[in-house]
Amino acid sequence: MARTDAIVLGAGIIGTSIALHLAKRGLSVALIDRGGPGEQTSYGNTGVIEGNTLFPHAFPSKLSDLLRVALKQAPEANYHLGELLWFTPYLLGYRKNTQLAGSIAFAEAMRPLFSRSVAEHEALMAESNATRYLRRDGWIKLYRSEEGFESTTRERELAQKLGLPHRVLDTEETRALEPSLNPVFRRAVHWPAAASVSNPLAVTRAYVARFGALGGVVLKGDARTLHRADGNWRVDTDEGAIDAKEVVLALGPFAPEVLEPLGIKLPLAFKRGYHRHYRPVGNAGLTRPVVDVANGYAITPMEQGIRLTTGAEFARPSSPPTPVQFDRLLPAARGLFPLGEQAEPTTWMGSRPCFADSMPVIGRAPGQSRLWLAYGHAHWGLTLGPVTGRLVADMVTGVTPFCDPKPYAAERFAA
Numbered sequence: 001m002a003r004t005d006a007i008v009l010g011a012g013i014i015g016t017s018i019a020l021h022l023a024k025r026g027l028s029v030a031l032i033d034r035g036g037p038g039e040q041t042s043y044g045n046t047g048v049i050e051g052n053t054l055f056p057h058a059f060p061s062k063l064s065d066l067l068r069v070a071l072k073q074a075p076e077a078n079y080h081l082g083e084l085l086w087f088t089p090y091l092l093g094y095r096k097n098t099q100l101a102g103s104i105a106f107a108e109a110m111r112p113l114f115s116r117s118v119a120e121h122e123a124l125m126a127e128s129n130a131t132r133y134l135r136r137d138g139w140i141k142l143y144r145s146e147e148g149f150e151s152t153t154r155e156r157e158l159a160q161k162l163g164l165p166h167r168v169l170d171t172e173e174t175r176a177l178e179p180s181l182n183p184v185f186r187r188a189v190h191w192p193a194a195a196s197v198s199n200p201l202a203v204t205r206a207y208v209a210r211f212g213a214l215g216g217v218v219l220k221g222d223a224r225t226l227h228r229a230d231g232n233w234r235v236d237t238d239e240g241a242i243d244a245k246e247v248v249l250a251l252g253p254f255a256p257e258v259l260e261p262l263g264i265k266l267p268l269a270f271k272r273g274y275h276r277h278y279r280p281v282g283n284a285g286l287t288r289p290v291v292d293v294a295n296g297y298a299i300t301p302m303e304q305g306i307r308l309t310t311g312a313e314f315a316r317p318s319s320p321p322t323p324v325q326f327d328r329l330l331p332a333a334r335g336l337f338p339l340g341e342q343a344e345p346t347t348w349m350g351s352r353p354c355f356a357d358s359m360p361v362i363g364r365a366p367g368q369s370r371l372w373l374a375y376g377h378a379h380w381g382l383t384l385g386p387v388t389g390r391l392v393a394d395m396v397t398g399v400t401p402f403c404d405p406k407p408y409a410a411e412r413f414a415a
């Protein structure tokens with residue numbers, strides 16, 4: 001039976017970054033996943049490293065917007081009627097936490113993580129030979145109406161106060177940056193200090209390779225076999241059982257499958273999202289991610305083509321895929337950018353793991369010694385992977401954490 005210092009469960013961008021940071025501190029680490037590293041939620045995202053994020057994603061405040069969602073006409077959101085009751089406590093909490101006071105609390109609590117997110121990726125990319133996937137030209141959010149743009153005033157004022165670079169653009173200024181966009185929008189905000197990647201899977205794989213080069217071991221195994229044995233934690237893998245003093249659980253949307261049998265029930269919900277890849281028509285091109293805020297989708301240049309990602313679908317990961325949002329948003333997306341044929345016939349689906357306050361849980365598991373949690377990164381798991389890795393490594397190795405981790409503690413749900 002193998003013995004390691006730490007086991008990390010889940011090889012998405014979060015678990016991989018944690019395993020790499022622990023290995024860099026000299027620990028012997030096993031990274032365990034039931035599938036291939038980076039192939040679940042971390043595979044299909046929009047690829048934005050959103051260091052500029054201040055406020056959580058807004059909950060619709062206007063009755064007309066809520067009605068559009070309720071009547072399943074909104075391009076930005078969908079839901080499964082049969083699961084609405086299950087989602088209700090989450091939705092009520094989410095609504096409350098996205099009012100102004102909650103948004104400001106989120107901005108303050110999350111700033112230490114967001115402000116380091118681009119630099120932490122850059123550092124890992126440099127040592128993992130992955131810098132070729134990084135673009136440093138920010139992202140653009142488009143607004144089709146003045147009203148939509150004005151709704152961002154408070155966030156932009158806060159950005160100004162904090163010195164976060166951003167540039168308000170009119171239609172033609174935006175088209176000077178992205179000439180293939182059609183002039184169907186009125187305003188845009190360019191966030192130049194954000195970054196993006198051209199292949200999120202390749203980035204996770206590069207971090208895994210770096211972890212391996214530092215002596216880390218990647219194993220196939222089922223995290224649901226986690227149990228106590230001989231004073232340690234034990235997990236069964238294809239190579240046999242493995243023991244460790246410390247376990248970090250980074251299973252993203254799948255975390256409850258392992259935590260609930262251990263008696264740890266935290267209120268995780270899910271915002272599912274889909275993507276398809278398209279070929280651009282003719283010579284059309286895109287250099288950075290662009291979000292059509294009113295319609296809740298993004299287009300991003302990826303190695304596979306233009307990736308069109310959808311907004312939120314309130315349904316549990318195991319429910320059947322229902323990619324109906326494409327029908328609702330494609331006319332708007334094709335009007336904005338000349339999307340041609342689909343580059344591949346498939347539609348990808350993933351589940352953003354979300355708590356109602358939009359913050360992850362990072363820290364000790366309640367009631368279980370030497371079990372650490374790092375999941376629930378919602379819309380920002382790619383962004384926050386490496387900085388989460390640093391924070392968890394600080395905590396596991398007993399170093400003073402680089403920031404106060406209290407806002408991310410699981411105990412916040414006990415109140």
Ligand SMILES: Cc1cc2nc3c(=O)[nH]c(=O)nc-3n(C[C@H](O)[C@H](O)[C@H](O)COP(=O)(O)OP(=O)(O)OC[C@H]3O[C@@H](n4cnc5c(N)ncnc54)[C@H](O)[C@@H]3O)c2cc1C
Nearest residue numbers: 010012014034041042045046048223252273380381382383
């Ligand atoms: C459409 C969409 C767009 C997005 N865009 C962005 C973006 O632009 N920027 C950004 O920062 N974030 C974005 N996100 C969010 C981001 O993708 C997620 O927050 C992030 O991928 C979560 O990573 P994770 O490592 O926690 O989870 P995952 O990537 O899901 O990793 C969990 C791992 O656990 C493994 N696992 C599960 N159960 C078991 C088990 N029983 N045993 C062993 N292994 C198990 C899985 O196989 C998986 O590899 C987006 C998400 C979606 C859906």
